[in-house]
Amino acid sequence: MAERKREKSWQAGPVRIRVTLPGEPAAAPKERLTVDRIVDAAMGLMAEQGYDAVSMRSLAKALDTGPASLYAHVANKEEVDQLVLDRISAELVVPAPDPEHWDEQLRQVLRDMLALYRRHPGSARAAIGMIPSGMGALRTMEGLLAICDAGGISPQASAWFCDLAAAYVSAIAVEEAIWMQRANSTPPGAEPDHTAIDEQLRAMMEALPAAEFPLVTSMAGVMTAGDGDDRFEFGIAVLVAGLRAVSDTYR
Amino acid sequence: MAERKREKSWQAGPVRIRVTLPGEPAAAPKERLTVDRIVDAAMGLMAEQGYDAVSMRSLAKALDTGPASLYAHVANKEEVDQLVLDRISAELVVPAPDPEHWDEQLRQVLRDMLALYRRHPGSARAAIGMIPSGMGALRTMEGLLAICDAGGISPQASAWFCDLAAAYVSAIAVEEAIWMQRANSTPPGAEPDHTAIDEQLRAMMEALPAAEFPLVTSMAGVMTAGDGDDRFEFGIAVLVAGLRAVSDTYR
């Protein structure tokens, strides 16, 4: 880690020569703080220890300074979150629209969005309540609109669908992130262990008074069936089928 | 407030007689701490100042004790959130299923869920990542399953739809709550001022390079159209129509 820092400091910027006197321990030539380095550190902390581990103070420590130094480069923690999301969303590629397969394309983009959140554990938590105004998010929107258009979906329905889909995917991602953190000692990044929690949940539902909860008790199995992917696949199937069904009434 | 406390302390529990010596200032006879009073205080703080204003410390201050005292009645902050949600969810009434109007009934329950979150500002934030295991949430599930069943929806689709719907509604509610808090000085509780934010967002989209963002720029108007209710109405229309369309493939 410290090794990588030193390398970079030789690559970037004007060369800074440092004379190390014989006895003196080779003090790490402190690299200048930049927005990019702050974002790098934030993503690293998130990936390793989850969203809650990212604070202005932990960030500063990771960058080997005090928290106050960060404020010369970012306005506040919210801006850090925004920047992290911008960086991440650049990874998503939306395919050119194919009118024959617009619905499968739509579902695939939603799958890719969830995969993106999963690939960057903690990022979903940062996305809560964020208005997606970064270039990456806008590119994704443009792509989604193009696919909807190719599918003959009305503009109003397409536009609102972007909202709906983003809300759904991020909600699922946040849920997963929190479960993972709760089922602790699991390293963040892996998919949450649905089966373990579901087993408990199922037992709880079955133990409910059948008179008051006839359906929940009898359907406990089906309610806790499937892993995260199964449920997500159902979710995006509902969304896209619903969009098709509703499109004409929102012209 | 101190007045109300004194009243209650005379009503409930064994009578406690307090002799006040002439010169002594009439010290408020401190009411015993209970889980209910903690939940009351939490809901009050949330309603008045939003979710972030509820901390174990602010809660303790509102109850006129130190934070440590709370831990005799609740395990931690998460349990407080859980208890608040349990309390709130008891307010939701799910109608008896009417096979003729199952889809409208479903949409109405989702509307009521959002209304519930709005009526208790901050509650949506508490719901993030919470597994709905309280009695209120389970009753709501039972009701939703009954309506789906009346509509001929397959059990697997019904079960997963409960998840999907809950995720969507709470995501919207959280979004609204955060926007409201950001558009500060607005008292929590009212609907967020969509028009103001959307005007800005629309201008931003229209200012984008048209070559790279042909659809976003040309559809800026339609993308920012409608208030929260319009968008939510679209969302639940998509959800319910999608459920109908997809039901048979999930048997």
Place this chain on the structure above:
DNA sequence: ACCTGAACACCGTTCAAGT
């Protein structure tokens, strides 16, 4: 059994001072 004060290990943000 319930409550308390004090402490521990944290937060985000600001600001005067340094280089």
Place this chain on the structure above:
DNA sequence: ACCTGAACACCGTTCAAGT
């Protein structure tokens, strides 16, 4: 222009001590 130390006003939780 950029960085720093120190401070301000907070967090959740624990724990020994009191009643």
